[in-house]
Amino acid sequence: xxxxxxxxxxxxxxxxxxxxxxxxxxxxxxxxxxxxxxxxxxxxxxxxxxxxxxxxxxxxxxxxxxxxxxxxxxxxxxxxxxxxxxxxxxxxxxxxxxxxxxxxxxxxxxxxxxxxxxxxxxxxxxxxxxxxxxxxxxxxxxxxxxxxxxxxxxxxxxxxxxxxxxxxxxxxxxxxxxxxxxxxxxxxxxxxxxxxxxxxxxxxxxxxxxxxxxxxxxxxxxxxxxxxxxxxxxxxxxxxxxxxxxxxxxxxxxxxxxxxxxxxxxxxxxxxxxxxxxxxxxxxxxxxxxxxxxxxxxxxxxxxxxxxxxxxx
Amino acid sequence: xxxxxxxxxxxxxxxxxxxxxxxxxxxxxxxxxxxxxxxxxxxxxxxxxxxxxxxxxxxxxxxxxxxxxxxxxxxxxxxxxxxxxxxxxxxxxxxxxxxxxxxxxxxxxxxxxxxxxxxxxxxxxxxxxxxxxxxxxxxxxxxxxxxxxxxxxxxxxxxxxxxxxxxxxxxxxxxxxxxxxxxxxxxxxxxxxxxxxxxxxxxxxxxxxxxxxxxxxxxxxxxxxxxxxxxxxxxxxxxxxxxxxxxxxxxxxxxxxxxxxxxxxxxxxxxxxxxxxxxxxxxxxxxxxxxxxxxxxxxxxxxxxxxxxxxxxxxxxxxxxxxxxxxxxxxxxxxxxxxxxxxxxxxxxxxxxxxxxxxxxxxxxxxxxxxxxxxxxxxxxxxxxxxxxxxxxxxxxxxxxxxxxxxxxx
Numbered sequence: 001x002x003x004x005x006x007x008x009x010x011x012x013x014x015x016x017x018x019x020x021x022x023x024x025x026x027x028x029x030x031x032x033x034x035x036x037x038x039x040x041x042x043x044x045x046x047x048x049x050x051x052x053x054x055x056x057x058x059x060x061x062x063x064x065x066x067x068x069x070x071x072x073x074x075x076x077x078x079x080x081x082x083x084x085x086x087x088x089x090x091x092x093x094x095x096x097x098x099x100x101x102x103x104x105x106x107x108x109x110x111x112x113x114x115x116x117x118x119x120x121x122x123x124x125x126x127x128x129x130x131x132x133x134x135x136x137x138x139x140x141x142x143x144x145x146x147x148x149x150x151x152x153x154x155x156x157x158x159x160x161x162x163x164x165x166x167x168x169x170x171x172x173x174x175x176x177x178x179x180x181x182x183x184x185x186x187x188x189x190x191x192x193x194x195x196x197x198x199x200x201x202x203x204x205x206x207x208x209x210x211x212x213x214x215x216x217x218x219x220x221x222x223x224x225x226x227x228x229x230x231x232x233x234x235x236x237x238x239x240x241x242x243x244x245x246x247x248x249x250x251x252x253x254x255x256x257x258x259x260x261x262x263x264x265x266x267x268x269x270x271x272x273x274x275x276x277x278x279x280x281x282x283x284x285x286x287x288x289x290x291x292x293x294x295x296x297x298x299x300x301x302x303x304x305x306x307x308x309x310x311x312x313x
Numbered sequence: 314x315x316x317x318x319x320x321x322x323x324x325x326x327x328x329x330x331x332x333x334x335x336x337x338x339x340x341x342x343x344x345x346x347x348x349x350x351x352x353x354x355x356x357x358x359x360x361x362x363x364x365x366x367x368x369x370x371x372x373x374x375x376x377x378x379x380x381x382x383x384x385x386x387x388x389x390x391x392x393x394x395x396x397x398x399x400x401x402x403x404x405x406x407x408x409x410x411x412x413x414x415x416x417x418x419x420x421x422x423x424x425x426x427x428x429x430x431x432x433x434x435x436x437x438x439x440x441x442x443x444x445x446x447x448x449x450x451x452x453x454x455x456x457x458x459x460x461x462x463x464x465x466x467x468x469x470x471x472x473x474x475x476x477x478x479x480x481x482x483x484x485x486x487x488x489x490x491x492x493x494x495x496x497x498x499x500x501x502x503x504x505x506x507x508x509x510x511x512x513x514x515x516x517x518x519x520x521x522x523x524x525x526x527x528x529x530x531x532x533x534x535x536x537x538x539x540x541x542x543x544x545x546x547x548x549x550x551x552x553x554x555x556x557x558x559x560x561x562x563x564x565x566x567x568x569x570x571x572x573x574x575x576x577x578x579x580x581x582x583x584x585x586x587x588x589x590x591x592x593x594x595x596x597x598x599x600x601x602x603x604x605x606x607x608x609x610x611x612x613x614x615x616x617x618x619x620x621x622x623x624x625x626x627x628x629x630x631x632x633x634x635x636x637x638x639x640x641x642x643x644x645x646x647x648x649x650x651x652x653x654x655x656x657x658x659x660x661x662x663x664x665x666x667x668x669x670x671x672x673x674x675x676x677x678x679x680x681x682x683x684x685x686x687x688x689x690x691x692x693x694x695x696x697x698x699x700x701x702x703x704x705x706x707x708x709x710x711x712x713x714x715x716x717x718x719x720x721x722x723x
Contacts, residue, residue, distance in 0.1 A: 004541055011537040133359030135559045137595045144566040144600050159571055161537065233566070234534070235559035235595055239356045239399060243532055278538035283529040284500050 003156035008276045010158055014168045016271025018229055020264035021171035022244065023251035024178065025223030027263025030252060032195040032215035035097050036109075038116040040248055041241025042123035043081060043220045047227025048138075048236045049131055050077040055138050070138045070163075071170055074228025078174075078221040085220025088119065089213045098212050099198055120241070127238030135235040142166065143233045167229035174225055175264050178218070182260060191215055195258075223248075246287075247274075250294050256304030265305060269293070345391045346382060346656045348373075348646050349411055349421030349442075350639070351433055356399030357532055357557045360591045361425045361635055365447075366394055367627050368636030369422070372643035382647060384654040390647060397424040397433065404429035408436035418442060419650065419658045420665075422642040425635070426556060427453060427468075427502035434461050443662035445645060447609060447638035449584070450502040451509075454688040460662050462685050464638065464645070464678070465609030466694035468506035471583065474696040475607040476515050478710055479550060479581060486721035491549030495525035497539050497564065498554025504528075507554055507583060524548050533560045536567035544571050550579040558586045562596040565604065575604035575701065579722050582606040585634030588699055588706035593630075598704035603722050606706065608634050610641075610678060611697040613714035631705065641677035648673050679714060 026040045054061050054073035061069050061076070094100065096111030137143075142163035149158040182188035193201040194211035202208050230236075247270055255266025270290050277289035297305065350369050352362030373392045381387040395411050397404040404424050412418070420443040424430045427450035437444040438458045446453060446461065449468040454461060466474070483491045494516065498504040516523055524546035527539045533555075543551060551568075555561050561582065568574055580603075586592070587606040612620050612632050619640075620632035629636075649664035650656065668683055675683035684692040698710035700719055709719035 001545075003545055007541045008538050011535055015535050128355055133355050133363065134591050135357065135360060135557075135562075135595065137562065139595070139597070144569040144597075146570040159537070159541070161535075161567070161570055164535070233563075235562050237355075237357060237359060237559075242399075243534075275535060275538055278527075283527050283539055285530075286534075287530065 002152070002154045003158075005279060006152065006156050006158050008279050009272075010160060011164075012272035012275035013268070014160065014164045014271075015275055016268035017168035017171045018164070018226060019247060019251060019271040020267035021175055021229070022223055022226035023248050023255065023263040023267030023270075024175060024260055025219045025221070025226065026248045027219075027252045027255065027258075027260050027266075028178075028222060029216055029219035031258045031260055031263075032191055033093075033097050033212050035093065035112050035216075036116070037219070038113070038245070039120040039123060039241075040219075040223055041243075041245030042120050042127070043085070043223045043241075044227035044230075044244055044248075045127060045236065045238060045241040046084070046123065047074070047077040047081055047224025048231040048240065049127065049136075049238075050080050050224065051228035051231050052136050052138050066140045067142060070140045070142075070232045071166055071229070073138065074167075074170065074225055074231070075174075077228040078225040081224035082217040082221035084217075086213050086217035088220070089216040092119065093216060094209060094212070099202070099208055124238055124241070131238055133237055135237050136231075137235045138228075138231040140232050161233060163233040167232055170229055171226065174222065178222060179261065187214070247290070250290055254294060254297055254304055256307035259304070259306040262304055262306030269305070343385070343388055343417075343656055346385065346388050346650060347391050347393055347415060347418050348643065349393050349395060349415065349418050349423075351395045351397050351404070351407055351411060351421060351423035352425050353398065353404075353429065354394070354396040357559055358399075358426050358429075358586075360558060360589055361586055362397065364585075364589060364629075364633065364635040365423075365425060365639040367629070368623070368632075368639030369394075369643050371623055371626060371636075372640040372647075376643065376647045382650045384651045385656060388656070390643070392643070393418070395423075397426075397429045401428050401432035405432040405436060408433035412436055412440040412442060417656070419656050419661050420445070420646040422446065422639065422646075424448065427506070431502055434458060437461070440658075441662070442658050443646075443649070443665055445642040445665075447585075447635070447642075448503065449609060450506040452502060452506060454690050458689065459666075460689075462645075462665055462689045462691075464641065464691050464694070466696055467690060468503050469510045470694060471607055471609065471696045472507050472510045472515060475581070475583075475698065476511065476519055476521075478696075478698065479579070479605075480519050480521075482719050482721050483549065483579070487723055490520070492520065492522060493524045493546065493548040494521045495527075495543045495546060495548035495551040496523055496554070497525065497527045497543065497551060498529075499531045499556055499560065500528050501531065501556045503556060503584065504554040511552070525551075531555070531557055531560055533563045536560075536563045537570075540564070540567045540571050540573075543568075544573060548578075550581060553580055553582045553587075555582070556584060556586060558589055558592045558595070561587055561592055565596050565600045569600050574600065574602070576602045576722050580604045584608070585638075588633050588701075589635070590630050593704060598701070601701040602703075603701060603720055605698055605700045605709070605719065608697045608699060609694070610634055610637050611699055611706075611708050611714070612637050612677075613679065613708060614716060616677070633706070637677055641674055644674035644677065645683070679711060 051073040146159040194208045198208045251267035251270045255262030352365045354362045373390045377389045381389045422445040427448040430448035447465045451467040451469045454463045623632040649661045652664040653660040699706040707717040
């Protein structure tokens with residue numbers, strides 16, 4: 001039993017770190033732009049496919065070998081999706097978000113809902129046409145091997161899936177780098193100013209439209225990196241985003257809408273609950289367990305774990 | 314006032330009636346006869362649907378090249394393919410569109426996943442459309458439907474057949490009868506049906522104890538919490554009742570990660586998704602080595618020529634479970650149309666219901682006999698077992714179809 005507990009807790013923390021990164025992308029977009037992006041799952045999916053094509057399709061970085069190439073590809077997926085996200089904002093989302101909608105009664109909320117849902121459908125079905133429906137995965141021997149630690153008391157062994165461990169480490173590094181960018185750089189200050197008060201930020205000489213474009217690009221890039229990391233240990237199709245978008249929203253709401261750091265901790269908590277719940281509940285209730293915890297936290301602390309008091313984007 | 318009908322009028326009426334009759338006959342002997350395929354072409358089960366489509370397309374071409382439906386003046390078969398999507402709701406919606414927009418359909422097949430088939434056949438049954446399915450769940454033909462024909466051995470039947478085979482195989486290889494089994498499966502309809510008899514009486518009958526019984530909701534995000542208890546319980550064999558190749562890959566990877574690959578611990582999968590080319594591509598031959606799979610059909614040695622033609626036509630590495638089912642379903646519909654002599658869905662259903670053949674479409678099934686009972690289940694349907702050996706699934710049971718000996722990992 002101790003071995004079961006040890007492994008479930010470790011799996012929860014590792015998967016949680018990857019979910020945390022995934023949630024940061026959505027948290028960033030909501031925190032700065034106040035856009036509820038229903039296409040975030042598809043950005044995750046695109047990250048997976050960019051990573052796949054970099055490793056296998058065009059063998060662009062195949063020379064790095066099956067151990068390093070998948071993780072380098074996941075990191076490259078970030079800049080690729082940053083460009084895609086920025087373009088998406090420039091030509092589509094800016095019309096339903098930002099200063100241009102500030103005077104509207106719904107502040108562009110209804111438009112954002114329809115537009116992001118539309119983008120989600122277009123990306124899903126476009127992905128189906130472009131990539132096909134055959135499940136794919138970024139092949140690495142790491143997905144079927146483990147770091148075995150122990151024996152611990154009672155002879156328990158701890159199995160850490162190598163692909164997931166490396167993915168979690170990369171996720172933490174990316175999250176820390178992003179946090180430093182947000183806290184310590186002029187760009188971060190500009191983004192936070194645009195989030196806090198776009199009108200005041202404009203008076204201070206910040207190009208709010210550009211800040212939002214960067215925020216959307218960054219949100220897409222972060223989630224795409226998380227997608228590329230997840231592609232090292234699971235199979236995916238153009239519809240994979242549907243399985244994770246709910247998890248992303250749970251993580252962001254749990255962490256506190258508007259808090260980037262909170263989104264990471266929210267994602268971590270969701271991953272932990274999902275994996276560790278199997279110790280006390282049947283595995284088929286894994287996702288139900290997430291929502292029980294979700295309802296509990298939202299009931300007790302409606303602003304989420306970190307809310308606005310801990311950090312403002 | 315009385316009206317009289319003269320000789321000319323009688324002749325004219327007779328002529329009109331004859332013309333009308335001819336027109337009716339023409340309407341029922343069309344140039345093309347539409348049959349439907351409703352399978353998942355998007356989402357996690359898409360590859361299964363694609364393989365079914367490839368099998369069906371080849372069968373349609375074969376029927377048409379051989380002269381079409383002869384009793385209908387050589388009418389050609391036309392295959393209409395519909396996407397069942399990703400859930401029972403999308404499958405049912407697609408079925409509704411299919412029957413509403415294509416009233417000339419005379420029969421169909423699908424939907425691969427039992428959960429989808431259960432939903433879609435609610436629609437096809439109301440439309441009196443004969444529907445052939447390879448789906449495993451017993452519930453599909455337990456509802457008293459008249460137009461659904463299940464060509465696979467049901468999950469219940471498969472469970473009854475596979476466990477005794479595994480026990481014998483283990484005993485022959487190790488001189489010891491397994492006593493502990495681990496069950497890891499999802500909660501879709503086919504898996505639930507498969508497990509029902511196992512839990513209710515087969516385990517007791519075979520003196521087996523289920524030391525692990527982990528049921529999950531697909532898709533898997535991480536198989537560690539399912540596999541870890543298996544390692545702790547040290548069973549003699551593991552039944553893996555997943556339903557998508559994505560979950561299959563993750564389970565196979567995780568068993569390997571925990572030092573229990575199929576070559577060390579007997580891993581027994583169930584269903585065609587365990588023997589598709591995409592799984593080999595995504596998981597790799599060494600991870601899959603020695604995993605055994607219980608299946609409702611697989612081409613035997615006697616269908617080597619058909620297999621070779623399929624491989625040449627599609628470039629796929631083998632002619633497997635989904636493809637042969639789709640191929641045989643088209644052949645059954647063609648046979649029934651030929652017998653009926655009319656493109657009428659009720660007549661086609663009547664012919665399928667009363668068929669009892671050992672040739673024609675029967676040659677595509679183990680046992681080479683094709684007959685349906687009152688529930689619409691194939692009489693005497695037997696299980697086939699294949700095993701991954703050196704990067705290919707090869708038939709190891711029944712003996713008359715086996716191309717290789719089964720390996721029991723020790």
